[in-house]
Amino acid sequence: MNSTTLGASTNSTTPASLPVGNLVMCIFSINFLFGLPIHSYIIWLIITRTGSGVASEFFILNLSVSEIGYCLGSLFFVLMNWISVLAPLAMFMQGLGMTGRPLFQCLMCVERYLAVVHPVTFLKYKPLRYRVICCTVAWIIILGSCVVFLITLMLNNINANTWFFLMQFFVFLSIQLFCLVAVLRALKQSGPGEGRREREEENHTKRTAFYLILITTVSMVIAYVPIMISGVFIILMNQYNVTFWAPGVGKTESSVHEDLKMSNMQIYVCREPDAVGIFIEGIPVLTDLGNLARACCLLLGMKYALNLQYPPQLCKTFEVFQRLFVGLDTLSPKPSSRFMTLKNKLLS
Template identity: 55%
Template sequence: MNNSTVNFTTSETSNSTTSYTILIDSLNIFMYCIGFIFGFPTHSYVLWLIVTGSSGVAASFFNINLAFCEIGICLNCLVYAISYCFFSFSNVKQFFVGLTITGRPLFQCLICVERYLAVVHPVTFLKYKPLRYRVICCAPAWIIILGSCLICMYTLNEKGRYLYTWFFSTQFLIFLSIQLFCLVAVLRALKQSGPGERKKEENHMKRRAFHLILITTASMAIIYGPFTIIGFVTIVVNELIDPLWFAGFTCYVLAGFVHPFLYLLSTGKISCLSLPKYVC
């Protein structure tokens, strides 16, 4: 093979790689923009509805923290989109990845555990129902999220990629396991008959809690299931497969709208469909 053939082949391969990289980057920017443009106003509106609602701040305190976390994730999507043009934002975007991999699933788990206690251990739930106990739970939760943000900032690079992949994949498995435990426990409690005249009322409460946990668990499975599988595949093959990561990221962005959409349906803010009020 002469030199001219080698140069032509190298040039063609380089152009193909460049085009492939530009395509993946463009698709990522598009999904980041979708996450910010639709997510930021939606989660802000949900937060406003919760704060100004009649149920009170104490009853929805975990939802308020989750909404704040979701708004931070949406802002991070904007930072990620901008960082493709301005590389100075790299440390900022890496720091707030902790909200993505720890903040959202952690507060979703707290919501499910709260519903689990309300159904399976009502006496314990009533004992720890006041707002101060929810604040006590959220304080270490935010400390954990801050620690996750710091870990992401120092491991989300070429050298720490292996550690970061193990970190978020293990987290997703733990959070999803907690969700499944709450789901199964509430389902078992739902099958048990309530005493006397309160049977219908208790079954309604159990069904409401079960539906909430089921929806949250299903959305978490869609959001984090692909990322978990892709993470372990990346660890095994020791190679980043960009199309797989983009597919997981697409599931993450789109499934992230499930919870606020159902909340808006349950509060009657979206009147085109009807849905029982078991999400709020």
């Protein structure tokens, strides 16, 4: 919904102007209040460790940084109820949780897989510089994902957002399951000529890697499978709950009516449920119009029937729509100079 231009009304909502539901606000608030101090403490522990603490836990360090960014994004989602300019930033940072978290978890699993199944390769790429290269590439992917989330949510294209999330989830989950099975197979095998004590020590290391990959995979499944099922339902049934997939991008018709009580003349379009209507002087004079084109034509008819004046900030827009596109009163009263300039450019 847009309160300044007629053409922008074709979108159901402008995300920057939409509040987040109470339940979603509660979830985001909990995520911020608990997630921010916990991950900050994890970063502090990794940095203050002596020896090679940062090198050995570099992926976890980046994961915690990504989680802190996502916690701040949760805060922005809550604050955008009162500070609407934070909405694009909140949508941008949603990619940190949707891509950053599973990507760094996937890198942790691959690292453990190499340490158990390909120890020579792991020792070759163990130095910190290789982890820095991997994390640099990962952050480039994450920032690209954030841009995709921002564009798809700002355009209210939930289907594209859903496809993007599902594809990356399947990729990350497949890699983690492969690492899990490979480490499990390695755990059941023992090298030739190994003594019992050496075998027990090696199996302990393998079990530690296996449990880490298992816990990471299970946590990822618990966190993302419900969203994945919802995404499949969206694609198959072409139905979605906007507030679930894009908090702050959905709005019910009743809440739209509340927001437009002070509006002078407005066409609104909302998705929950699909509804199109006309507001004049803060009153919903026509509702359930079916589509935007019918609403525009009926608004012109009401303008003539009730002898209404167009809002000053929209008079040029309505003049173009009325005279150029609909063909009403093309010469009387005298057209404005801006209208004639536009008409001559379009018809030349």
